[in-house]
Amino acid sequence: MLFLKKSVGLYVGTKTIQLAQLQYIAGKVHLTNFVHVDIFEDVQDTNKSLDAELILKALRKISYKSKIDLRKVNTVLLPGMVLLRYFQMPYISAEEMEEAVRFEAKKYIPFKLEEAVTGFYILRGKKETRKVGIISLVTKGEFIKNHLAMLNKVNITPISIETASFALLRFLEYSGEIEIKKSNAVVYFYEQRVNIIILKDGIPYFVRDVSLSKKEEWIDDETAELLIGSKTAIPADNRLTLLDDVLSDVKISLEYYKKELGKESVSKVILCGELDYFDSLFAPLNTAAEGSSKGVSSLPEYLSDKLNVSVKTIDPFKTIQCVKTKPLPHTFPMFPVTLGTALRGLVKTRIEIDLFRARKKTSLKTKILIRKMVLIEVAALLVSFLIMQLVFSAFVSKEQKILKKIRNSGSKFVEVSHFDQKQLKAGLDSIESRINIYNKLVKEKVYLTPKLSCLPKLTNAEIWLTKLNFENSFIVRRDKSNENSFNLQIKGNVFTAQKGTEVEMINEYVEKLKADVAFFKGFKIIKTGSVERSSFGDMPIMTFDLICSSDLDKK
Structure with a gap:
């Protein structure tokens, strides 16, 4: 890290937009600027749907309030827009690997391969197996194109684009929340969806992204049949039923990780994101929690009792110093993701995949x-x-x-006279x-x-x-x-x-x-x-x- 180096992270969601500026000072990372804007803040009509003009208006507010140079910004795409997969492949050349990863991604993506932008990271393999592990990110080129067009309209220039899942993992790793030598799970609630990540040694071996409003997943049919089975759609307004559905998804994911991938049991589950949605649910659960011999007072306690594993939430300011005198509302659900996005310019994690650079590569x-x-x-x-x-x-x-x-044929001597x-x-x-x-x-x-x-x-x-x-x-x-x-x-x-x-x-x-x-x-x-x-x-x-x-x- 360089002394006094700064980095800016931008999160653009469907409800909120956040911008954070971090600076490395005297061996610690300090939060020097933070702006939070609700996209529907000035909307009178509660039934109005999200459109480009609302996002542009919120981005202009971000730019005006931050008062900083936004020509070098790290940004993210929502996990539901990016497919993350782990698989193994034989040792091949780098150029062949690029095309092989794209071919492998064809099995999972619900659109044409020509429309895909792929980025991948090669893990160190075992010599005896002659195989290497691949962490692959795949998104639709149209998502990146629309994201860049939106930011360019307000004079914001990104230098990197990654999935919000990676940004969250970067923050958790920097904060010391992830146990490197053990298997941990991250359950991330966002935008009426839940993102389940199971990782070991900082490597996400298993990822699922599920809608809470309707049952939909971006996975292949074989995995979907194994994980989902014959479950039907869940009403979005029934929180208890939703919670049971999330609990079931987490249980099945943990079981799949252990049995199908041959990994050990998860030692800890980390909760992040929009957890306040379930806060008022646990008053009645104190007396009516099924399968529990004692009352529960919070979502982490409820999930810990059901999963029989340690479940914890995080404090964003545990390792991030805030130089402002006015305390920041760190209860913002997406705050850790925004901080993780800004950390990209200051700290290095084991896996870095930049979709912004991947889209520029000429295919084989x-x-x-x-x-x-x-x-x-x-x-x-x-x-x-x-x-x-x-x-x-x-x-x-x-x-x-x-x-x-x-x-x-000419004469050797000519009489000049x-x-x-x-x-x-x-x-x-x-x-x-x-x-x-x-x-x-x-x-x-x-x-x-x-x-x-x-x-x-x-x-x-x-x-x-x-x-x-x-x-x-x-x-x-x-x-x-x-x-x-x-x-x-x-x-x-x-x-x-x-x-x-x-x-x-x-x-x-x-x-x-x-x-x-x-x-x-x-x-x-x-x-x-x-x-x-x-x-x-x-x-x-x-x-x-x-x-x-x-x-x-x-x-």
């Missing part, structure tokens, strides 16, 4: 497609130029034979003309084949060539001298995920061509023609046109 299939296109274009150009080279070589060979025949000055001048001009032709076509000839063989090694993967033209002509100067002009036109496309760097890549390509002795021999200048933005299918590209010429005055 796209890379292979681009490489194939480049190889096909280069092969076609090489074949074309070889044919032209053969034709040109045949023409030069014919001229060489004619010159040789004339030279061999038999010719007048005009005839000698005409003969001299004829000889100089043929010598000039020989020099230009043979002696000073620029060969294309060596130059073409240089292009593949000088061309990056982001650049592919689409057209090559060449011309060879004589230029008559004002002083009546002539010169052989050789011009090579190179057209191509540039594709890169880093927008705004295409022109720089073209300039670098030109410099590489100039620096290569074998390619630049015979040329005097390389000029850049048109540079325009275009598209190749769905991919945005930039086209360019280069002229390699032996003539400095070439336009």
Whole structure:
């Protein structure tokens, strides 16, 4: 950690938006700024549904009240928008692993694989099994796109996007709530949903996200059948029934973790989120708690009695120092998630997966497609130029034979006195003309084949060539001298995920061509023609046109 380093975390939910700024001072993390806004704070109509304008209005309030630079912000997506899975795979290369993880995710996601954004973390595997563990995050690309568009409208620039589950685990790990050598469970209530995470050594091996308003899960059919069985939908307004449903889900999750994944029993359950929803429920439970020999006064006590395991809540200010004189309402349900989001810039956890960076990566299939296109274009150009080279070589060979025949058939000694000055001048001009032709076509000839063989090694993967033209002509100067002009036109496309760097890549390509002795021999200048933005299918590209010429005055 760096002294006085700051980090900002932003949580955008369906009810509230929170922003926290943390700073590392004198060996401790301090909360230097915190803003909480209720999205429906100024809404008179209680039946009004959530829309983009309400969120934008709340984000503007956050920006105004915080009074800090929001160009480098860590943000999260709600757990229900991100699928988190653990599985094992054989040892393969990094590029193959990326495509294999996407293929594995296809079994679980309820949308097309082309719409998915995947990020993954490779765990250390056992040599004897020749397998590695994979923690995979999958979300819909549209979720990230909409999230970024919303933030950009209020001049908030994110530097990372992760699932809120990871942010919560980061905070719990930093606070010392998670027992590293044991298995712990985190039950996280949020936005009328419950997120169940079971982890060991800081690694989330099991995750479920269930709706409390209606029975829905984002899991595969096989796991759903094992975990849910034939249970039916639960009414959202019956809290006791809801609590029993949550209790059943937690029990089944713990059993699945122990039996199916081969792990030990959970030693502690940590409760987070919207727990106040159940507070008033436990007065009648003191006298009517089923299966309990004693009354219970809180949700942790109730779950502990039912699960026969330690159940605890957390204090956000146990390890976070607050520099403000006015105490903050740490009872905000999403406060630990917001703090965990801000901690991303200050502390490192074992697993870090950034969906913001993952969305920019070019898939392996796209890379292979681009490489194939480049190889096909280069092969076609090489074949074309070889044919032209053969034709040109045949023409030069014919001229060489004619010159040789004339030279061999001519007289060794000529009686100069038999010719007048005009005839000698005409003969001299004829000889100089043929010598000039020989020099230009043979002696000073620029060969294309060596130059073409240089292009593949000088061309990056982001650049592919689409057209090559060449011309060879004589230029008559004002002083009546002539010169052989050789011009090579190179057209191509540039594709890169880093927008705004295409022109720089073209300039670098030109410099590489100039620096290569074998390619630049015979040329005097390389000029850049048109540079325009275009598209190749769905991919945005930039086209360019280069002229390699032996003539400095070439336009």
